[in-house]
Amino acid sequence: MAHMLRGKQAGVHRDFSAGLHPQLFAIDEIARFGINSQINCLAYDPVQSLLAVGTNDTQFGAGQVYVFGQGRVSVVLPLPRKASVKAIHFVVDKLIVVDSKNEISVFSLETTRILASYSPPGSVTALTTDPCLDFALIGLQNGEIVAYDLDRQSPAPWRIPNLWKQQHPKARPTSVATLAFHPRDIGCLLVGYTEGAVIYSFKTDKPVKFFRYELQPGAPGGDSDPTSSTIRRYPRLTQALWHPTGTFVLTGHEDSSLVIWDAKDGRKILARTIQSTNVDEPGNSTWCCKENPDDTGILVAGGTPTTALEKGLTFIELGQTPIYATSSWQILTQHFEKSKSQHTLRTPPNAEVVDFCLVPRRSPHHAGSQDPIAIIALLASGETVTLSFPSGHSITPTNQLHVSLSYVHPFVSQVNLAYVERTRWLGMVENRSKGPSILKGGAEHRHTTMRFANRNIIQAAHADGTVRMWDVGHGDEIENEKVLQVDVARAVGRSSDVNVSSMSMAGATGELAVGLRTGEVVIFRWGQNKNHGKDVRHVEAKGFGLDTIIDRAEPGIKEGLVPLTMFQGQGQVTSIKMSDVGFAVAGFQHGGLVVIDLRGPAVIYEAGLDDLAGQPARGSFRRSNSQSQPKAEWPTCVEFGVMSLEGDDYSSILAFVGTNLGRLATFKILPEAQGGYSVRYVGSSTVEDKIITIAPLDAQLGDPADATQLSVAGLREGLKIDGVILAVTTAGARIFRPPAAKGAHKKWENVFCDSAAVVRYQAAGYALLGLFGDGSAKTFSIPALKQIASANISHILDVRRFAEAVITPTGDVIGWTGPSEMALLNVWGTGSDLTRSRDKLLNVEALTPPRPTISNVQWMTGTLHVTPADMDALIGGPNRPPSKQMMEQRRAEEEQQRAMKFAATTGSSSSEKDQEGYWAYMQRQMQERTENLNIMGDKMDHVEESSSSWADDVNKYISKQKKKAVMGFVGSKLGF
Numbered sequence: 001m002a003h004m005l006r007g008k009q010a011g012v013h014r015d016f017s018a019g020l021h022p023q024l025f026a027i028d029e030i031a032r033f034g035i036n037s038q039i040n041c042l043a044y045d046p047v048q049s050l051l052a053v054g055t056n057d058t059q060f061g062a063g064q065v066y067v068f069g070q071g072r073v074s075v076v077l078p079l080p081r082k083a084s085v086k087a088i089h090f091v092v093d094k095l096i097v098v099d100s101k102n103e104i105s106v107f108s109l110e111t112t113r114i115l116a117s118y119s120p121p122g123s124v125t126a127l128t129t130d131p132c133l134d135f136a137l138i139g140l141q142n143g144e145i146v147a148y149d150l151d152r153q154s155p156a157p158w159r160i161p162n163l164w165k166q167q168h169p170k171a172r173p174t175s176v177a178t179l180a181f182h183p184r185d186i187g188c189l190l191v192g193y194t195e196g197a198v199i200y201s202f203k204t205d206k207p208v209k210f211f212r213y214e215l216q217p218g219a220p221g222g223d224s225d226p227t228s229s230t231i232r233r234y235p236r237l238t239q240a241l242w243h244p245t246g247t248f249v250l251t252g253h254e255d256s257s258l259v260i261w262d263a264k265d266g267r268k269i270l271a272r273t274i275q276s277t278n279v280d281e282p283g284n285s286t287w288c289c290k291e292n293p294d295d296t297g298i299l300v301a302g303g304t305p306t307t308a309l310e311k312g313l314t315f316i317e318l319g320q321t322p323i324y325a326t327s328s329w330q331i332l333t334q335h336f337e338k339s340k341s342q343h344t345l346r347t348p349p350n351a352e353v354v355d356f357c358l359v360p361r362r363s364p365h366h367a368g369s370q371d372p373i374a375i376i377a378l379l380a381s382g383e384t385v386t387l388s389f390p391s392g393h394s395i396t397p398t399n400q401l402h403v404s405l406s407y408v409h410p411f412v413s414q415v416n417l418a419y420v421e422r423t424r425w426l427g428m429v430e431n432r433s434k435g436p437s438i439l440k441g442g443a444e445h446r447h448t449t450m451r452f453a454n455r456n457i458i459q460a461a462h463a464d465g466t467v468r469m470w471d472v473g474h475g476d477e478i479e480n481e482k483v484l485q486v487d488v489a490r491a492v493g494r495s496s497d498v499n500v501s502s503m504s505m506a507g508a509t510g511e512l513a514v515g516l517r518t519g520e521v522v523i524f525r526w527g528q529n530k531n532h533g534k535d536v537r538h539v540e541a542k543g544f545g546l547d548t549i550i551d552r553a554e555p556g557i558k559e560g561l562v563p564l565t566m567f568q569g570q571g572q573v574t575s576i577k578m579s580d581v582g583f584a585v586a587g588f589q590h591g592g593l594v595v596i597d598l599r600g601p602a603v604i605y606e607a608g609l610d611d612l613a614g615q616p617a618r619g620s621f622r623r624s625n626s627q628s629q630p631k632a633e634w635p636t637c638v639e640f641g642v643m644s645l646e647g648d649d650y651s652s653i654l655a656f657v658g659t660n661l662g663r664l665a666t667f668k669i670l671p672e673a674q675g676g677y678s679v680r681y682v683g684s685s686t687v688e689d690k691i692i693t694i695a696p697l698d699a700q701l702g703d704p705a706d707a708t709q710l711s712v713a714g715l716r717e718g719l720k721i722d723g724v725i726l727a728v729t730t731a732g733a734r735i736f737r738p739p740a741a742k743g744a745h746k747k748w749e750n751v752f753c754d755s756a757a758v759v760r761y762q763a764a765g766y767a768l769l770g771l772f773g774d775g776s777a778k779t780f781s782i783p784a785l786k787q788i789a790s791a792n793i794s795h796i797l798d799v800r801r802f803a804e805a806v807i808t809p810t811g812d813v814i815g816w817t818g819p820s821e822m823a824l825l826n827v828w829g830t831g832s833d834l835t836r837s838r839d840k841l842l843n844v845e846a847l848t849p850p851r852p853t854i855s856n857v858q859w860m861t862g863t864l865h866v867t868p869a870d871m872d873a874l875i876g877g878p879n880r881p882p883s884k885q886m887m888e889q890r891r892a893e894e895e896q897q898r899a900m901k902f903a904a905t906t907g908s909s910s911s912e913k914d915q916e917g918y919w920a921y922m923q924r925q926m927q928e929r930t931e932n933l934n935i936m937g938d939k940m941d942h943v944e945e946s947s948s949s950w951a952d953d954v955n956k957y958i959s960k961q962k963k964k965a966v967m968g969f970v971g972s973k974l975g976f
Contacts (some may be wrong), residue, residue, distance in 0.1 A: 006069065014712065015781065016781075017788065019761075019763070019764030020779070022788060025790075026791070026828075026829045026830055027793055028829025029825055029832070029834040032823050032824070033404050034820045035055060035407055036817065037055040037056050037063065038056045039384065040086070042378060042384075043357060045441070046368070047092075048069075048842065049439055049846075051068045051376070052068075052090065056084040057082055057084040060819060063083050067095070072403070073172070073402070073441070075837045075839055082867050083099035084100040091110050091131060092131055093108065094107065095107040095109060102123050104117065104119075104136070104138070106150060106153065107254070110841070118148050120138050125139050126177060126192075127179065128180055130868075132848070133868055134883055137179055137189070139179050142173075143174050144159065145159065145176060146854070151884055152883075158874065163191060164193040168195070177194055180242055182246045184245065184246050187203050188208075189201075192237055196212035198235075207307055209263065209266040211240075213251060213268075215235065235257060238254060240447075243263070244288070244296055245294060256273045257271050257272070257273055261273045262332075269329075270336045272318070274300060284300075284301045286299050286367065287369065288358060288369035291371045297316055298318065298543055299313060299315050299316075299356075301313050301353040311350075311352060312346045313344070313377065313387070317340045318340060319339075332681045345387050346392060347379065348385065351379045351380070354378055355377070357375070357376045358375055359373055359375065360373075364848060365849070372389045376388065382675075383408050385409065392568075395438075398468060398484075413500060415458060415814070417456055417458075417814055418506070419454050419507045419809060421459075421508055422479075424508060426480050433556035447475070451474045454507065456471065456808055457471055459503045465487065466489070467486040468483055468484065468485050473824075474826070476689065486524050488500060488522055491563040496666075500514055500517075501515050502575055503515070505578060508580035511526070511598065513724065515572075515573025520567070520573075521567040521569060521573060523564045523565050523566070524561040526561055528558070529555075529557050533555055535661060538551055538552060544599075544602030544603055545602065564601065565596075567594060569592055571588045571590035571592070571634075572588065573588060575635040577640065579707050582598045584594060587634060589632075589634045591608045592608050593605075593607055593635060595655065595669070602676075605679035609659065612681055631661060636690055638653065638657050638872060639696060640655055640706065642654065642723075645666070646737050646741060650720060651721050651723075653670075654667065654696075657737065658691025658888070662686055662691060663691075664686070664691060664694065666685075668682050684739060685738070687734050692730060692753065692754070695723050695725070695726040696724075698723055702766050704758065724743070726768065726890075728753060730752045731748060732747035734746060751776075752773045755771045756770040760811070760830075762828075767779040768782055777791050777813070777827060793825065797817055798816045801815065801816040804816060809923065811827045812825065
């Protein structure tokens with residue numbers, strides 16, 4: 001019966017929740033943002049312009065693959081079983097994933113579904129693919145290499161044994177560390193074993209060169225270890241790479257040595273390191289090149305001294321490679337010994353790069369390292385950083401990478417949500433200097449039309465002091481998908497110790513207020529940057545209690561959210577609120593309170609909560625015993641409203657401030673005769689515990705009594721709103737007339753409330769929605785505060801972070817599911833789970849460029865040219881049917897021929913080839929493949945004979961030319 005009396009006690013005579021019933025309350029999971037677990041690997045496809053990210057299997061989420069394209073294009077590919085992602089490879093229209101349980105999964109980029117999974121006969125230690133081949137070569141822990149047919153989705157008959165063991169029978173067991181096809185000659189494979197490297201020839205089906213790094217006694221090696229320098233040693237190999245032209249081979253070793261070999265004769269050219277002493281084990285490395293593959297450099301992650309202050313990626317620019325045929329051994333050695341330049345691509349302080357991914361301009365060949373424009377580096381912490389190449393300048397992910405990647409670029413530390421008017425948000429498209437786009441692939445699925453006029457704009461504060469804002473939507477069409485960014489660190493004038501503690505964005509004006517743990521309150525406003533393109537020095541200008549910081553706008557932004565003013569408070573900013581009518585209120589941990597009028601801007605009120613106790617006001621604060629130590633008190637939430645207070649016959653702008661001790665103070669914001677506004681404290685009320693939500697309500701209609709531009713404008717015409725306050729605490733809720741009426745109260749039963757807000761369901765009415773410590777979301781009627789419905793959401797959101805969840809007026813809830821992932825829910829749904837993304841990834845019109853081939857000089861010197869078709873025959877065997885791509889092309893040709901015959905006006909007979917049926921075509925293809933394989937075998941058997949014959953022909957030709965030259969000379973002397 002208590003709920004029937006609460007309305008009368010609160011002075012509310014209507015049931016604002018009359019149209020709501022439990023059947024309407026059902027949880028829909030609309031979307032997820034961020035990365036569910038720690039990132040473990042990266043891959044980029046320059047043809048489709050897509051980025052893939054693989055995660056580890058942790059307590060926060062299962063291992064899975066995220067594929068990102070342009071804008072909001074995103075697809076999540078779950079693994080067939082619980083495991084971590086070890087490696088990712090793009091292969092034309094497929095994505096190959098290797099997991100920690102040694103299972104290889106093949107996904108289709110066209111359907112975004114798994115095509116096949118394969119468990120090789122051993123532990124997978126390396127995998128390589130090529131855009132021109134339908135096969136994946138898999139290196140195993142026992143040193144063997146097997147092949148998997150990606151087109152036929154079955155193992156291929158081709159297999160090679162442990163080549164290193166065959167050459168060194170007494171060597172310790174070796175596994176395959178890396179695999180790489182020759183950049184120009186696809187018939188050569190570089191195999192990196194833990195003991196050394198081998199070049200294997202598909203043409204002769206045998207190894208042709210072995211590379212083993214040997215250190216003689218007395219040689220310092222990469223680590224300069226004095227304890228082992230007196231003995232002969234063989235540092236273990238960690239990586240083997242081709243030079244972009246295939247002329248040289250680079251091997252990386254455990255002692256940080258980088259050894260360069262001549263791929264033709266197998267000789268060692270040079271062994272070097274990044275630093276000469278005190279180095280740790282290098283991580284990843286790649287031999288990259290410009291558009292001209294002879295202009296190269298080596299990019300290395302790691303290999304720097306452990307005592308070095310600056311860590312990151314090291315780029316050794318080698319420059320133009322000398323012509324191999326005309327260069328002496330000394331010239332080649334000097335080219336690699338005396339690099340053109342060497343510099344460090346800086347990463348955040350104390351951040352170690354564990355992996356990186358190059359972003360080539362267009363070509364997928366040369367191991368994905370030709371003409372890169374950027375680097376996406378993975379740090380040991382699980383964060384990512386994007387750098388320009390080769391300069392190493394930091395690239396913001398704003399409007400470059402998917403918003404989910406921004407959650408780890410760097411980690412998000414604070415989140416808030418603003419309910420912004422649609423027209424206001426559509427106009428907030430910043431004009432910022434931007435480099436070439438990194439992700440341009442994919443096409444977003446068209447969603448339903450907009451469900452609500454106002455937009456859910458998230459504000460995400462990052463560890464580097466950056467705040468990014470974008471529309472998370474309502475599961476509907478997003479008209480403005482662009483991201484806004486403000487640099488708080490630049491606004492306060494320092495690069496360290498910039499930790500955002502609170503944020504608020506005005507829904508009508510788009511103004512942003514940011515509070516820091518160090519006490520600064522920074523306000524941003526939409527406008528033009530007068531210093532665009534200039535990095536001007538800050539000129540200190542103080543007035544009205546504020547610092548003007550307009551000149552601290554980012555040089556690269558022309559129009560957007562630019563810093564306006566800053567206030568320096570005492571202690572951490574614990575609560576901040578930006579109103580739609582030009583006022584901002586901030587509370588501090590030391591109990592301070594400040595009100596800022598943005599019309600100046602100017603500070604129009606500043607006081608401490610302790611100072612308010614001595615001011616005359618209606619109502620009183622709860623006082624402690626005079627002998628007991630008073631508890632520290634600070635503001636925990638702030639809200640603006642327009643309503644009439646008890647005893648007033650007019651309405652005014654009000655600011656309500658709740659504290660951690662359950663005190664709710666009311667302030668009037670009044671216009672002054674000479675212009676401007678003043679603030680007056682009018683009273684307070686006490687509730688049981690920490691106040692987490694303040695909701696001003698119209699006591700007659702139930703609508704929010706917020707301080708909107710429309711309601712404030714109505715005050716001039718005598719608008720009067722009979723209002724009440726719904727204050728929610730961790731222990732209960734109270735609805736009353738401000739400033740100090742008793743009202744009605746409800747206490748939560750055996751559970752604490754972490755987050756709450758008043759929500760509306762269409763025209764059915766309003767309800768109080770709360771997230772509770774038992775993992776449930778509950779709705780209560782207004783004003784009776786009777787429970788309507790309850791649902792468990794602990795399987796979706798992290799209960800420990802319920803206090804950081806945000807609830808919107810439409811019933812949307814955005815909360816954390818893990819350290820770097822958030823979920824968007826709606827409580828007025830149908831109980832549906834998160835649906836699979838229907839975004840399109842594959843662009844069938846994006847064609848893979850032709851693979852580089854051997855040069856004319858290599859062909860003239862006897863190198864046999866092997867085509868991808870020859871490789872299909874060698875790896876797939878003579879009985880492999882035509883690929884599905886060939887069959888689909890044939891079907892398309894037959895359909896086109898039938899259409900042409902149907903449309904033809906003459907009855908001319910078709911050729912016998914045109915009348916060839918589909919199965920006849922397949923039979924002919926198999927016969928041609930067998931013939932090609934036989935031809936290939938003949939070529940392999942007669943390579944030496946052909947080379948010898950070619951050399952004899954050249955000698956005969958030279959002798960003939962010499963004879964003609966001599967006879968011509970003699971004839972000229974004799975007068976012939």
